[in-house]
Amino acid sequence: MKLASLMHGRDGRLVVVSKDLTRATDAFPVVPTLQAALDDWDRYAPRLADLAETLEHGSVPSFRFHEHDCAAPLPRAYQWLDASAYVNHVELVRKARGAEMPESFWTDPLMYQGGSDSNLGPRQAIRARSEVDGIDFEAEIAVVTGDVPMGVSSAQALNHIRLIMLANDVSLRNQVANELAKGFGFVQSKPPTAFSPVAVTPGELGASWAGGKLHLPLLTQLNGKPFGRPEAGIDMTFDFGTLIAHAARTRPLAAGTIIGSGTVSNRGTEGGPGKPLAEGGLGYACIAEQRMVETIARGAPTTPFLRFGDSIRIEMKTAAGHSIFGAIEQEILPHAE
Amino acid sequence: MKLASLMHGRDGRLVVVSKDLTRATDAFPVVPTLQAALDDWDRYAPRLADLAETLEHGSVPSFRFHEHDCAAPLPRAYQWLDASAYVNHVELVRKARGAEMPESFWTDPLMYQGGSDSNLGPRQAIRARSEVDGIDFEAEIAVVTGDVPMGVSSAQALNHIRLIMLANDVSLRNQVANELAKGFGFVQSKPPTAFSPVAVTPGELGASWAGGKLHLPLLTQLNGKPFGRPEAGIDMTFDFGTLIAHAARTRPLAAGTIIGSGTVSNRGTEGGPGKPLAEGGLGYACIAEQRMVETIARGAPTTPFLRFGDSIRIEMKTAAGHSIFGAIEQEILPHAE
Numbered sequence: 001m002k003l004a005s006l007m008h009g010r011d012g013r014l015v016v017v018s019k020d021l022t023r024a025t026d027a028f029p030v031v032p033t034l035q036a037a038l039d040d041w042d043r044y045a046p047r048l049a050d051l052a053e054t055l056e057h058g059s060v061p062s063f064r065f066h067e068h069d070c071a072a073p074l075p076r077a078y079q080w081l082d083a084s085a086y087v088n089h090v091e092l093v094r095k096a097r098g099a100e101m102p103e104s105f106w107t108d109p110l111m112y113q114g115g116s117d118s119n120l121g122p123r124q125a126i127r128a129r130s131e132v133d134g135i136d137f138e139a140e141i142a143v144v145t146g147d148v149p150m151g152v153s154s155a156q157a158l159n160h161i162r163l164i165m166l167a168n169d170v171s172l173r174n175q176v177a178n179e180l181a182k183g184f185g186f187v188q189s190k191p192p193t194a195f196s197p198v199a200v201t202p203g204e205l206g207a208s209w210a211g212g213k214l215h216l217p218l219l220t221q222l223n224g225k226p227f228g229r230p231e232a233g234i235d236m237t238f239d240f241g242t243l244i245a246h247a248a249r250t251r252p253l254a255a256g257t258i259i260g261s262g263t264v265s266n267r268g269t270e271g272g273p274g275k276p277l278a279e280g281g282l283g284y285a286c287i288a289e290q291r292m293v294e295t296i297a298r299g300a301p302t303t304p305f306l307r308f309g310d311s312i313r314i315e316m317k318t319a320a321g322h323s324i325f326g327a328i329e330q331e332i333l334p335h336a337e
Numbered sequence: 338m339k340l341a342s343l344m345h346g347r348d349g350r351l352v353v354v355s356k357d358l359t360r361a362t363d364a365f366p367v368v369p370t371l372q373a374a375l376d377d378w379d380r381y382a383p384r385l386a387d388l389a390e391t392l393e394h395g396s397v398p399s400f401r402f403h404e405h406d407c408a409a410p411l412p413r414a415y416q417w418l419d420a421s422a423y424v425n426h427v428e429l430v431r432k433a434r435g436a437e438m439p440e441s442f443w444t445d446p447l448m449y450q451g452g453s454d455s456n457l458g459p460r461q462a463i464r465a466r467s468e469v470d471g472i473d474f475e476a477e478i479a480v481v482t483g484d485v486p487m488g489v490s491s492a493q494a495l496n497h498i499r500l501i502m503l504a505n506d507v508s509l510r511n512q513v514a515n516e517l518a519k520g521f522g523f524v525q526s527k528p529p530t531a532f533s534p535v536a537v538t539p540g541e542l543g544a545s546w547a548g549g550k551l552h553l554p555l556l557t558q559l560n561g562k563p564f565g566r567p568e569a570g571i572d573m574t575f576d577f578g579t580l581i582a583h584a585a586r587t588r589p590l591a592a593g594t595i596i597g598s599g600t601v602s603n604r605g606t607e608g609g610p611g612k613p614l615a616e617g618g619l620g621y622a623c624i625a626e627q628r629m630v631e632t633i634a635r636g637a638p639t640t641p642f643l644r645f646g647d648s649i650r651i652e653m654k655t656a657a658g659h660s661i662f663g664a665i666e667q668e669i670l671p672h673a674e
Contacts, residue, residue, distance in 0.1 A: 009378055010591075039347060076591055078413045078454035081524065102518075112521040113450040117415035117591035129488065129587065150672055151466065184449040185522020187418065191588040250466065250509060251528040254347075254413055256346060256456035336485055 001045075001052040001201045003027070003163065004326075005071045007121060009070050010035050014070040016051045017198050021326055025055045026066040034073055034199070041146050041162055067326040072119035072195035073165055074144065080116035080193065081247045082140070082260035083109050083171055087228060087237040089265035089289060092273055096292035109238045109246045112185040114169070116258060120194035124330045126170050126306075127335040128168055128191065129303040134173030135306040136264040139220050139285035139314040141232050142167040143240050144199060148253040153221075157244035164205065166196035166218070166314055166325045167260050173288055173305060193260075196314070197326030205324070212239030212317075216324075218264045220285055221313040227290075228283030230266040230274065232316075265289060285314075306332045338382075338389045338663055339539045340364070340500065341663075342371050342408045344458060348613040349408040353388045354535050361402040362392045375592040378483050378499055382538075387665070404663040409456035409532035410502055411481065411593060417453035419477070419506055419528065419597035420446050424574040426602035426626060429610055432575055433629035446575045446583045449522040451506070453595060457531035459665045463507050463643075464672040465528065471510030472643040472669055474621035475600040476557050478569050478649040480577050481536060485590040486577045494581035497548050501542065503533035503555070503662045504597050510625055510642060530597075532664030533651070542661070549576030551653075553661075557602045557622055558650035564627075565620030567603040567611065569653075586611055602626060622651075643669045 002019060005012025014027040014034050030047045031037045031143035037044045054060040084090050087105055096100040119127070128135050146162040152160070175189035202209045208216050215233030219226070238246070243259050264285040268274040273293045275281025284290045306312065314328040339356060340347025351364040351371050351610050355438070367384045368374045368420045391397040421427050423443055431438040457463070465472050481500040489497070539546045545553050550572030575583070601622040605611040609659035610630045612618025621627045628638035641648070651665040 041603045077414045078415060079452060080613050085520075108519075110519055110521050111524050113452060113524060115416060115450060115588060117594060118589055127487070133587070150464070175587070178445075182445075182447055183517040183520050183522070184421075184447050185520070186589045187450060187584060233666075247524060250470070251452060251514070252455055257454060307401040 001051050001204060002198045003034060003048070004065070004074060004198045005073050005075060006069050007071045011035060012074060012075045016048055016055055017065050017211040018055050021067070021323060023055065023062040023200065025051060025060050025062040027051065027219070029213060032039045035256050038144065038146060040161060041255065049214065055290055059172045060194055067197040068123045070123070070197040070326070073163070073199035074195070074258065075119055077116040077256050077258050078254055079257040080114040081111055081257065082259070082262060083111040083113050083238065083243045084262035085109065085236050085243060085261055086265040087202040088235050088267050092265070092289055093293045096295045108235060109243060110262070111176065111243065111246060112192065113223055114186065114190050116193070118192045120192045120330070122194060122197045122326060123330065124194065124200050125333040126332045127333055128172070129335050131305070131307050133175055136171045136173050137220070137306065137312045137314070138169040138171055140167045140263060141214050141218070141261040142195065143259050145244060145253055145255070145257045145259065146242060147255045148248045148249055148257065150250065150252045152245055152248045153200045154239070154245040156239040157241040157248070160244065161202055161240060162197040162304070163201060164209070164214065165199040166316060166328055168194040168312065168314055168328050169260060169263070170194065194328050196328055200324060212241040216316050216318070218285055219315045220283070223310055226277055227285070228277060228285050230264045230282045230285055232261070235266050236261065263289065308332055308334050338386050338541060339535045340371060340410060341402070341535045342410050342412060343406050344408045347413060348372060348444070349412045349611055353385055353392055354402050355392055356541070358402055358404070358660060360392065360399040360536065362388060362399040363398050364388060366567050366591045372593050375481065375483060375499060377601070378592065385398065387591040400523070402536040405460045407460070407534040408481045410536035411532070411595065412456055412458070414453040414456060414595050415591055416594040416595055417451040417597070418577065418594065419451050419599060420448040420580045421599035422446065422573050422575040422580060423602040425604050426600045427574050429602070429626055429629045431631045443574060446580060447551065447599070448580065448583060449659045451523065451527050451530065453530070455529045457529045457667070459531060459534045460661060460667065461531065462670040463528070463666045464670055465509070466672050468642070468644050469510055473510050473624045474505040474557070474643065474649045474651070475508055475553055476555050477506055477600060478551050478555070478598040480596050482581060482590055482596065484592045485581060485585045487585055487587065487589045489582055489585045491578040491582040494585070495578040497581065498539055498577060500536040500538060501546070503538040503653060503665055505531040505649065505667065506597060506600070507531065507667050518544045518570070524534055531558055531665050531667055533665055537661060549578040553653050553655070554619070554652065556652045559613070560647055561615055563620070564607065565614060565622050567601045567619045567622055569598070573598065600626065645669055645671050
C-alpha cells in the first residue's frame with residue numbers, strides 16, 4: 001500500500017496512491033489524515049489496503065496523482081529521530097577533519113532528536129539565510145513507527161514499522177561544528193527535513209526489505225546530473241530494528257515517530273572511501289562526503305556546497321526501474337524576510 | 338485565562354479552569370483540544386477567554402477541577418526545545434566534573450531538541466529501568482508558542498508566546514555524560530517530560546511576567562520536604578524571547594512548540610553556588626545541583642539521586658500564596674516490562 005498527504009491545512013489530506021504512482025483516491029471515507037491512521041493502525045490499515053486494491057482494479061473513483069501536490073506524508077510529526085547508521089559516513093567526516101572516531105561508534109548508534117514540526121513536502125524549496133552556512137542535502141531512508149513500548153528488543157522493533165519513505169535531512173554544515181562542540185545536538189544546523197511524496201508499507205517492497213534494511217540503491221542528482229547511487233542495504237551498520245530499540249531504551253515512542261537512517265554511504269571496493277560517480281564509484285548521498293573524499297585525496301574540497309538556484313533530486317527505483325516513493329526534488333532559495 | 342487537558346485519548350479534552358483552580362468547564366463547544374486552539378489561536382483565544390469569564394462569574398455549567406485528572410496541557414507536542422538559560426547551573430555542573438565551561442556559553446544559549454511525543458501528566462509516575470541510571474528531576478518554566486517565523490528577533494519573539502507552564506525535565510544523569518560526548522544531544526538520557534496541570538496566558542501572571550521572564554520562586558519538594566525555592570526571574574541569562582529567537586534562527590517554529598528554560602538556578606549571596614535550604618539558602622530545582630555543591634564543598638555528594646518510591650513536587654505560587662499552575666507531583670517507579 002502506498003499513501004500520500006496532499007497539501008491541505010496543517011496535516012494534509014490522506015490519499016491512497018496506485019503502485020505506479022499515476023492515480024490516487026481520497027482516503028477520507030476511511031480516515032482523513034495519516035497521523036489519525038497511525039493512531040489506530042490496526043483499525044484503519046486493513047480498510048486502506050482494501051481501498052488500495054480497488055484503486056488498482058479501477059473500481060473506485062480516482063484522480064491523476066501529481067507528486068508536486070504532496071506535502072510530507074506527515075506534514076508535522078510528533079517525533080523525528082535521525083541516526084547515523086552508515087558509520088562509514090561518520091568515519092569519513094572525522095577523517096576529513098583530522099579527528100579520530102571513537103571505536104564505540106561501531107556499536108553505540110549516533111542518533112539526534114530533530115525538529116519535525118514543519119516537515120517539507122517533496123517539492124518545497126529549501127530556504128536558507130545565506131550560502132555561507134554551507135547548505136547540504138543528506139539523502140536517507142526513514143521509517144514511521146506505530147506505538148513502540150519502552151525497552152523493545154531490536155527484533156521486536158521491526159514489527160512496529162508501519163511505513164517507509166525517503167528523507168532529505170537538510171544540513172547547514174558550517175553550523176554543525178559549533179553545535180557538536182556544545183554536545184546538545186542540532187538546533188540551528190538542521191532546518192526542516194523534506195520527505196518523499198509517498199510512504200509505503202514494508203510489504204510493498206517485497207524482497208528489497210529484509211533484515212530491517214532496504215536493499216536498493218538511493219539515487220541522487222545535483223542540478224539534473226547524477227551525483228550518487230549508493231546501496232542503502234550495504235554498509236548500514238545498524239538496521240532499523242536496532243535504531244528503534246536504541247531510541248526506545250528509556251522511553252516509549254508514540255505512533256507516528258519517524259526514524260531516519262542517516263546519510264546512506266558505501267565504502268569503496270578496497271574498503272576505503274567510495275569514489276565519485278565520475279571516477280567509476282557509486283557517488284554519494286550528500287555533498288559533504290564528496291568534499292571529504294576530495295580533501296583526503298587532494299588536500300582540499302573542490303565541490304561547493306549548495307548555492308541559491310541549485311536543485312537536488314532524491315529517488316529510489318525498483319530493479320525494473322519504477323519509482324517507488326516518487327522523487328524529492330527541491331530548489332535552494334534565499335529565505336524571504 | 339487558565340487551560341488544562343483532562344486525560345482523554347491521545348490529545349486530552351480541553352477545559353477552561355478557574356483562576357483559583359477549583360472549577361472547570363468544558364471547552365468543547367469552542368475547540369476540543371489545546372493543539373487545535375493553538376493552530377488557530379486568534380480565532381479561538383477570544384472565545385476561550387469569554388468562557389473563562391463566565392466561569393469566574395458562575396454563569397456557565399462547571400465541575401470540580403481535580404489536578405490528578407490532568408494530562409499534560411499538550412499530551413503530545415510537535416516540538417520541545419529545552420534550553421539551559423540559567424548558565425549558573427551549567428557552570429556548577431562543569432565545576433563539579435572538574436571541567437571548564439566555555440565563555441561562549443554566556444552569550445550562545447545551550448538548547449537541545451527533546452522528545453515530546455509522550456509528555457507526562459502532572460501526576461503520572463516517572464518510570465525508569467533502574468536506579469543506577471541516576472534519576473533526577475529538573476524543575477523548569479516552559480512557554481508554548483504560536484507559529485514563529487524563521488529569523489524572528491528576540492523582542493518580536495515575546496509576542497508569539499501563548500501560554501506558560503511548569504515542566505519536570507526528567508534526566509538520567511548517568512546516561513548524560515556518554516551522550517554529551519557523542520555531541521548529538523540527548524535521546525536515552527531524557528525520558529518523557531512532565532508538565533503542570535494548567536497552562537496560563539501571560540496576562541494571567543500580571544507583573545510577575547516581565548521581560549520574557551517569570552519573576553516568582555519555583556518551589557520544589559522531595560518526599561514531602563521543601564528542597565528549593567530559587568527565583569525564576571533571577572540569574573536567567575537568556576530570557577524566553579532570546580531562547581525563541583535562537584530556536585528560530587534557521588527555521589520556523591510551528592504552533593504548539595514548547596520552549597523550556599532549563600533548570601532554574603540561583604547564585605549564592607556571595608556570587609558562588611547557592612546554599613541548600615537547610616543551610617539558609619534557596620535550595621535547588623534538581624538533585625544534581627545539590628550534589629555538585631556538596632562535591633565542591635566536601636569532595637563528594639551526600640544526597641542520592643531519586644530512588645523507586647521517592648516523590649517529587651514542583652509548584653509556583655503567587656505572592657499571596659495561591660498555586661498558579663497546580664502542582665507536578667510524581668512518584669518514581671520501576672518500568673514494568
